[in-house]
Amino acid sequence: MRNDVKALRLAKDLSQGDLATVLDVSRQTVNAIETGRYSPSLPLAIKLARFFGTSVEEVFHVDEND
Template sequence: MESEVRDRRQAAGLSQAALGAALGVSRQTINAIETGRYDPSLILAVRLARFFGSTIEEVFHIEDND
């Protein structure tokens, strides 16, 4: 699943560690989401979307084969 997490985080001027701390997850989790190695839980996806003032669909691009 592709996401805009990296672009939105960088636009907000946040480090991976700062975003992780704001969401209650590790920097490694944010890195894994940004690189596509980890698909977040629904709860974390909602938290990320709300953090950026967006919907899940705006932050995460879900393809049929995902």
């Protein structure tokens, strides 16, 4: 699964730590989501999308091969 979390975060001029604080997760969790090593839970994915003012489907993209 691909995602646009890093691009959305950088567009708001936020560090991984800043975003982690807003989401109440660790900076390592934000890093793992951005690098595709971790797929967030549905509640966290919704929280991310709401923070960026978009839908979950616009943040996360299912690869055709998955």
